[in-house]
Amino acid sequence: MAREVACKKCKAVTIGKVCPICKATDLTLDWSGIIIIFDALKSEIAATLDISIPHKYAHKVS
Numbered sequence: 185m186a187r188e189v190a191c192k193k194c195k196a197v198t199i200g201k202v203c204p205i206c207k208a209t210d211l212t213l214d215w216s217g218i219i220i221i222f223d224a225l226k227s228e229i230a231a232t233l234d235i236s237i238p239h240k241y242a243h244k245v246s
């Protein structure tokens with residue numbers, strides 16, 4: 185199974201080489217915690233993290 189990487193810009197977690205959210209290629213293996221946003225408009229966590237697209241995000245990216 186491929187190791188997931190997190191985007192350094194928006195913290196989205198992916199197994200690809202390009203961030204599916206902001207299209208950045210600045211991805212890192214060094215992340216921890218997982219936040220899954222289903223409904224960004226209703227989620228307080230999403231508002232706090234400034235997330236607007238439902239996706240899986242890392243809590244902490246180094």
Ligand SMILES: [Zn+2]
Binds near residue numbers: 195
């Ligand atoms: Zn991104």
